[in-house]
Amino acid sequence: MIEQILQGLEAKGYSFLPQILNEEQILRINKFFDEYRGEFRPAKIGMNGSKQRIDSIRGDYTYWLNPINSKGPFVEVFEFLNKLRDQINERFYLGLKEYECHLAYYPPDSFYHRHLDRFNKDSSRTISFVFYLNKSWDISNGGEIVMYDKKGNILDSFSPMPGAFICFLSDEFPHEVRSSNLERRSLTGWMHNKIIY
Ligand code: OGA
């Protein structure tokens, strides 16, 4: 699995796997999702002092996780991410250190306009990753992640199928989240090339 991801990163700079989490893992994470739903907050754009919510750019709600001492349904996800990070470092010398991540849900009809994950002022976000967590999904529900090149040409588009995974170089690929007709759930994060906690 990790080898396949590394090959995608090497060949294209991004890699999509249609199923990396199994049904049981997805159900366990969804239970957490349902329990903590009230604690999710409207996601904002920008950094530190200049953070703001703009619904016409981004409509998701997020709940940040602590990958350093996490328990319960996320242990296997973090074990996988630690391995992935170490192997990316061995192969590509990216010097990845820590990662941050949050759960996210997009209510029906919400979206995230095309953007780049790397901030102007802080360039430490190096690899972006997303696990898709809906229990079931049909392509007709929408909610695709669309990958662009820097000129604005569409490179690819992927449906958020249950247990699917994508990662990509944060600085290279503008991307968008298209609206869907169902709530769309994910775990999204960023591997940094510096210590962040
Ligand atoms: C993000 C993002 C993609 C997705 O949260 O920055 O682009 O498919 N998410 O959820």
Ligand code: MN
């Ligand atoms: Mn993004």
